[in-house]
Amino acid sequence: MSLYYIKSGFESAKARPTLTVIMYVSNLIMGILLSIPVLAAFSKATAESGYANDLSQGFDITLWADILENSPSFLPTLIAQLFWVLPVLFVWKMASSAGLIHAQMKEIEDQDGAPDQDGTPDESEAGAAGADERSQRLARNRNTTRRFWVGLGSNALKSTALGFLYLVPTVIAILIVSVIGLVLAQVAVGEVGTFWVQAVFLPLALFMCVAFIDMMHDFGRVELVAGRKGIMDSWFAGLKWPFHSGNANSIYIGWMVLGIVFLFIPFMLDLSSGGLFIAFVFQQLFLAARAFITVGWLGSEVKLVEDTLE
Amino acid sequence: MDVTLRPESNSIDGKQRLTWRNPDSVPVKELQFHMYLNAFKNKETTFMKESGGVHRGASATVKDPWGSIQISSMKMVNPMDDFRPEIPLGSNSAEDLVDRITFIQPDDGNLADETVFSIQLPREVAPGETIALEILFESRLPEIVARTGWKTADTGNPFYFVGQWFPKIAVLEVPGQRYIPEDAEKGVWNAHQFHVNSEFYADFGKYDVTMRVPESYVVGASGVQMETSTENGMKAVRFEADDVHDFAWTASPDYLEFNQQWRHVNVRALIQPAHKGQAQRHLDAAITALEKYDAWVGEYPYTSLTVVDAIGGSNGMEYPTLITAGTNYGLPTWSRFLELVIIHEFGHQYFYGLLASNEFEEAWLDEGMNSYIESRIMDETYGPGAAISLGPFKLGDIELQRLSYAKQRPSSGALVTNSWEHVGGDYGKSTYSKPATVMNTLERYWGWDMQQRFLKAYYERWRFKHPTTRDLQSIAEEVSGTDLEWFFSQFVYGTAVVDYSVDSILITDKEDDQFVSRVRVHREQDGVFPTTLRLRFDDGTTEDVLWDGAERWKDFRREGTHKIVEAYLDPDFNNLLDVNRLNNRKVAASESDNSFARLAQRRAIMIYQTLFYVLSGLF
Ligand SMILES: [Zn+2]
Numbered sequence: 001m002s003l004y005y006i007k008s009g010f011e012s013a014k015a016r017p018t019l020t021v022i023m024y025v026s027n028l029i030m031g032i033l034l035s036i037p038v039l040a041a042f043s044k045a046t047a048e049s050g051y052a053n054d055l056s057q058g059f060d061i062t063l064w065a066d067i068l069e070n071s072p073s074f075l076p077t078l079i080a081q082l083f084w085v086l087p088v089l090f091v092w093k094m095a096s097s098a099g100l101i102h103a104q105m106k107e108i109e110d111q112d113g114a115p116d117q118d119g120t121p122d123e124s125e126a127g128a129a130g131a132d133e134r135s136q137r138l139a140r141n142r143n144t145t146r147r148f149w150v151g152l153g154s155n156a157l158k159s160t161a162l163g164f165l166y167l168v169p170t171v172i173a174i175l176i177v178s179v180i181g182l183v184l185a186q187v188a189v190g191e192v193g194t195f196w197v198q199a200v201f202l203p204l205a206l207f208m209c210v211a212f213i214d215m216m217h218d219f220g221r222v223e224l225v226a227g228r229k230g231i232m233d234s235w236f237a238g239l240k241w242p243f244h245s246g247n248a249n250s251i252y253i254g255w256m257v258l259g260i261v262f263l264f265i266p267f268m269l270d271l272s273s274g275g276l277f278i279a280f281v282f283q284q285l286f287l288a289a290r291a292f293i294t295v296g297w298l299g300s301e302v303k304l305v306e307d308t309l310e
Numbered sequence: 311m312d313v314t315l316r317p318e319s320n321s322i323d324g325k326q327r328l329t330w331r332n333p334d335s336v337p338v339k340e341l342q343f344h345m346y347l348n349a350f351k352n353k354e355t356t357f358m359k360e361s362g363g364v365h366r367g368a369s370a371t372v373k374d375p376w377g378s379i380q381i382s383s384m385k386m387v388n389p390m391d392d393f394r395p396e397i398p399l400g401s402n403s404a405e406d407l408v409d410r411i412t413f414i415q416p417d418d419g420n421l422a423d424e425t426v427f428s429i430q431l432p433r434e435v436a437p438g439e440t441i442a443l444e445i446l447f448e449s450r451l452p453e454i455v456a457r458t459g460w461k462t463a464d465t466g467n468p469f470y471f472v473g474q475w476f477p478k479i480a481v482l483e484v485p486g487q488r489y490i491p492e493d494a495e496k497g498v499w500n501a502h503q504f505h506v507n508s509e510f511y512a513d514f515g516k517y518d519v520t521m522r523v524p525e526s527y528v529v530g531a532s533g534v535q536m537e538t539s540t541e542n543g544m545k546a547v548r549f550e551a552d553d554v555h556d557f558a559w560t561a562s563p564d565y566l567e568f569n570q571q572w573r574h575v576n577v578r579a580l581i582q583p584a585h586k587g588q589a590q591r592h593l594d595a596a597i598t599a600l601e602k603y604d605a606w607v608g609e610y611p612y613t614s615l616t617v618v619d620a621i622g623g624s625n626g627m628e629y630p631t632l633i634t635a636g637t638n639y640g641l642p643t644w645s646r647f648l649e650l651v652i653i654h655e656f657g658h659q660y661f662y663g664l665l666a667s668n669e670f671e672e673a674w675l676d677e678g679m680n681s682y683i684e685s686r687i688m689d690e691t692y693g694p695g696a697a698i699s700l701g702p703f704k705l706g707d708i709e710l711q712r713l714s715y716a717k718q719r720p721s722s723g724a725l726v727t728n729s730w731e732h733v734g735g736d737y738g739k740s741t742y743s744k745p746a747t748v749m750n751t752l753e754r755y756w757g758w759d760m761q762q763r764f765l766k767a768y769y770e771r772w773r774f775k776h777p778t779t780r781d782l783q784s785i786a787e788e789v790s791g792t793d794l795e796w797f798f799s800q801f802v803y804g805t806a807v808v809d810y811s812v813d814s815i816l817i818t819d820k821e822d823d824q825f826v827s828r829v830r831v832h833r834e835q836d837g838v839f840p841t842t843l844r845l846r847f848d849d850g851t852t853e854d855v856l857w858d859g860a861e862r863w864k865d866f867r868r869e870g871t872h873k874i875v876e877a878y879l880d881p882d883f884n885n886l887l888d889v890n891r892l893n894n895r896k897v898a899a900s901e902s903d904n905s906f907a908r909l910a911q912r913r914a915i916m917i918y919q920t921l922f923y924v925l926s927g928l929f
Contacts, residue, residue, distance in 0.1 A: 027919050035914035042907035050876050050895040052906040059702045062883075065713055066892035086925070093926045163929060170929075190464030191639045192584045199640065210928055217929070259927070263920050270916055271701040275909035283916050290923055 002250035009255070009300025012104050013292050016144040019103055024291035026092065028284075034081050041071040056275070094163040095156035097218075097298060098225050102151020103144050104299045105226040106306055155225050162224055165235045166217040173209040177202065215242050215252040218298070222305045247304055255297035262290040311476065312395030314522040314544075315561060317468050320460040323448040326476055327393040329515075330441055334484045334497040337434035342414070342482075342499040343427050344512075346474035349504035350377035350452035350459070354422035356415075357456070360730070361506035365456035368623030377452025377459055381445055381477055384408050386431070389442035395520070399446050405432055407443075417503045417730060425504040426480070449475045454623045456506075461621045463564050464584065471624035471634065473558040474510070481513050481668075481776070488668065488778050502670040507737040508729035509662075509669035509676070510556065514774055517557040520548045528567060530580045530616045531559035532630045553611070553774060554630035555666050560618050572597045574613055581619045584639045588648065592617050592635060595649040599656035602687045606762060607660055608769040615659070617652060626651050628658030644699045646692055650707060654684040664773040672779055673737075674725040674802075678745020679782075683765075685711050685746050686753075708886070711746040715739055716889040721835075725802045726779050747886050748801045754884035755797075756790060763789045779803075800837055801887065808837035808885060810859065811893035812877045820869070827874035829866045833859060834893075839885055846876035854881075875901050 013020060045067045046052050055063055068074060184197045220238020223229045229237060241248045266283035273279040313324030332338045349357035363369050383399045384407040410431075413424040435441050451470065452459040458473040480501035485494040500511065521529055525545045533551025540546070551557055565580040568589045577600070579592040596617050600610055618634045619625075625636030633655035637648045657680035661667075667675035688696040688707035695704030723736030725745050732740060753761040768777070768785045783798050800806035813830040820826060831843060843855045849872045857864065868874055879894040888894065897903070 027922055028915070030922060031915040031918040034918045035911045038914040039907050039911040042910045043904055045892065046906045047902045047904045048897055048899065049892055050878065050897040050901075050903075051892065052903040055906040056909050059704060061705060061709055061713065062891050065717055066890050069717065069890070070892065089922060089925055090929055093929060166929070190584070192464070195639045214927060214929070256927075259923070263923055266916060267920055270913060274702065274916070275913040277912070280912045280916065287916070287919050287923075294923075294926075 002247045002254065005247060005251050005300040005304050006254050006296075008303045009251075009296040009298070012299035012303070013296035016103060016141075016295065018141045018145045019100055019148060019295045020288065020292040022145070022148060023096065023100075023294050024288045026096065027287065027291065030085065030089070034078075034085060037074065037077045037081070041074040041077075042067070045070050090163065091156075091160055094160040094221075095152050097221055098155035098159040099148040099152030100295055100298045101222055101225040101302055102155065103148040104295070104302050151225060158224060158231055159221055162220055162231050162234055162238075163217070165231065166213060166220065166238070169216065169239065170210065170213050173213055174206065177205045177209055180205065211252075211256060212242060215248065218252065218301050219248060219305065222298070222301050226302050226305055227309060245304070245308070248301075251297075251300045251304060255293060255300065259290065259293050259297070262286050262293060311517075311519045311557075312393075312522075313476075313519070315470065315472075315524075315527075317524060319450070320468075320470075321448060321450045322472065322475065323446075325395045325399065326445040326447060327387070328443045328445065328477075328479060329389055330435075330443070330479060332435040332437055332439050332441075333482060335437050336496045337436050338482065338497070339431050339434045340499070341429050341431065342480040342501040343429070344474070344478040344480060344501060344504075344510075345379050345381075345413075345425055345427060346478070346504045346510075347377050347379035347449050347452070347458070348424040350375070350455070351424065352376065352422070354420070355425070355504070356418055356420045356423040357425075357504045357506055359420070361456070363455065365506060365623060366626075368455050370453050370455055372453050375453035375455065377450050379447060379449045379475070379477065381408055381411065381447045383444075383446040384411075384429075385444050387442045387444050389440050391442075393444075399444055402444070407432070414501075415503060416501060417505070420503075423503050426501045428499075445477055447477055451475070454621065457624050457627045458558075459624070461624075463562065463582070463621060465564050467563045469560075469562040469564065469621050471558075471560045471618075471620050473556075473624075473627070473629060474504075475558075478512060478556075481511060483776075488776055489780075500668065502730075505670075505730035507732055509673065511666070511668040511670055511776075512555040514553055514555050514666065517551040517554060518548070519551075519557055519559070520546055521559055521561070522546045523561045524563070526563040527561040528563065528565035528580060529559060529561045530565070530578070530618055530632060532557045532632045533612075534614050551630060554663065556630055558629035558632055560620065560624075560632075560634075568593060570597065572600050575600060575610060575615055576613060577615050577617065579617045579619070582621070585619050585637055588619075588637055588641065591637075591648055592619065592652060595652035596656055598649075598691050599653040599687060602691070603657065603660055603683070606683065606686075607765050608773070610659065611664070611773075612659070615656070617656075626655065628655045628662055630663050631659065633658070644695075646688070646697055646699075649692070650684065650688055650697060653687050654680060657684050657687075660769065660773075665769065666774075666776050667778065668776060669729065671728055672726060673729045673741045674745040675777065675779060675782065677741045678725060679749065681711060681742045681746035682749035685750065708746070708750055711743040712750070712886045714743040715747045716887075718743075720744075720889050721805050721807045724805050745802075751801075751884070751886045752786075752797065754882075754886070760790055796838070806837035807835040807889055808839050808887045809834040809889050809893070810839075810841060810879045811890070812879060812896040813863070815874055815877055815896055815898045817873045817898065823871050824869060825871070825873045827868045829874055829877040831857070831864050831866070831877070831879060833862050835889075837887065839887065841880045841885060842882070844876075844878040844881040845874050846878070847872040848875045874898065 216238045219241035220234045223237040224234035266286040311326045385404040454461045461469045463469045482497045484497035486492045529547045531549040533549045536548040568579040570593045581589045616632045620634040625634045635652045661680040662676040685707040696706045698705040723740035813832045816828045818826045845853045875898045
């Protein structure tokens, strides 16, 4: 059953490539913006040093230490950037998710003022020929894009507010995990106990908590946008989802595993041949696929919520 | 010695027979002793004032962590008589010298410090005469903060590491020994108080120690284990250590024992139960060190080596034929700090144990020479990333030592400095990492062959003695036949900093396709070191020029049909003392290459992209 929803999320994302493009490009733009100090510092330090090639070959801590010493503001700049990028990232996640949900949900009635053109992939492709098909596809993409931005525009604020509400269970969960960690630390004394509590239990428990609440948050947001519920209602509804729907859990876990794999591969590629142009291209392919996963992931959740609401 | 460990009071009491021969050519009436455990007596001792009660991050956790040592009786006995620990000292009618004990504070005058005492004997000891003293003492062990004491293990069992624990005679330096002038009229006692930044100094001797501990305890000690007997739940273990200048031991019911034979040496590892899986790592590292020292410095003369996986603050320390290491449960194999510590502490069997320099006054001869060879063994044995090897992040030991010198105020702290007089964290840098870098540079300066001849000659000449910096320098000059004053005065006695840079490359056109290229190099700091300047021309040819490095600024000019496109000082990285390597090299504007910056940017973009996805998953 959950495979059906994952498949339909996949089909939904496939039928709306512009959504993947939006997610991928926005992510890339932020990456490029934040990488500018890196380019600046290293250009200044290495361009005429004669070491460019040696540095590209592998990690040389001697030269890195000198570079960092020569550009004392480099590391502080990298850290300072996080101060503005984290809030931006938070708001963008809330807003863009609303857009993604809106673009993928069924148009119950045409409140957006446009005819239903995006349809479902199967019906729109039936029997269409050559040029006609292309123009249809273009029109469909335009409509997807429009629905994304309309959804984003009308829900960004509400979605962000909902995001703040979900900080409450997050903080509570972290507190609970910390308390359990403290209790365990009393029981599991000594070096071995400390290792298992601090290096195994705590990271795992925190990860699971965060994922669990993120799942609630996802469904709460779908309720907000697709279910047209109020903020508080969506919040409560979201909190309940993981408990009353097995599908919700399996959909979330399925997409999460895929999401991790598609982040892990480019990361491993970076360890082996990071920065090489060809590696960079491959990494971007995986990151684009990762953007596709974000779209499909929400697509599945939208479908599940819609089916349940009916 | 015959001593008993009393776990209920964390104390040791027993009887010591000290046999001492007057090495001087004049009679001696005064003796000086170390009472190191008194450093842990209260908050007013020199150690406590210097350390604030914290040593290498360890501090006390119990209400009464204090330790001390007390002599209850001290008598001169006939050195020819047998040592009979079971006979009370009171039955001997000789004068009890205990009242003659006067604590002295040769380093700082802190009257609360009772770590050194002086005693006037009732009679003079003639030159060359051997006397014997019998001493009854009680050592109250502190909770382990600095190397020695007791601790409760994770298992709940008691753990003891017993170091600097008995009344220990200081070194009487006679005329001609170390820095005492040949024509001085008599020798001088060299004794220093227990400091936070200093280790120890003592004379060679033979130790015969019987330790009585509860039967379930496993005992490790300096020297070779002789007989063991048990009686009334107590076990008596006797160890003998010849030609050593200290004796330390450890006891705990927890130890797991692992043995491996290497040639004439029985390597014994005493491991905490939680670290059982790392026992072989301990043995392997110790044997690696044995092999390399044997090949590079000289033969290991003892037949035993005990590697102790101790607890907390007692780890990372050396004693004759007994070293402590230290590891963590789950230590991954990409981190070789366990191996590093074992190789380092083993190295002290040479630079400390056999070449027994004065660690108070010239600690670099022990720690620094040892850190040099440690870094060499690590990098040669484990290759790139010898210390840490995590994906592309690789850190070698030589590099680690160099960075902790070059990037930590390199202009302060000479190698030859009294340990306790170092300021602002200079002790670690000037005693470990800077000398390691100085010696690695000397090796690259005259080659490994010469360096090995130097090390071997130093060992051959000075083992079982107390070499000084001056002795080390004369051996270096002797084997190489060169005057090394310029090197020692700048980098061993002084704080000269080396930093050469290529300032600019200037090309001017002349007629007929001829160019004048001018490379300007700069000595940025006070350190002078001969170096090679490699010039690369636009046809790919190179020319190496030797420069003595003396001038502040120097121009190198070349005329011809080919322009200089690159200038590179010390291209083979022979001078590890150069504190900035990035400025050693420059290319002409025509060869400016931004490829690395772009590569770094691509990596940064990708890492940020991944990070954003991960962070977005959090909310
Ligand atoms: Zn050391």
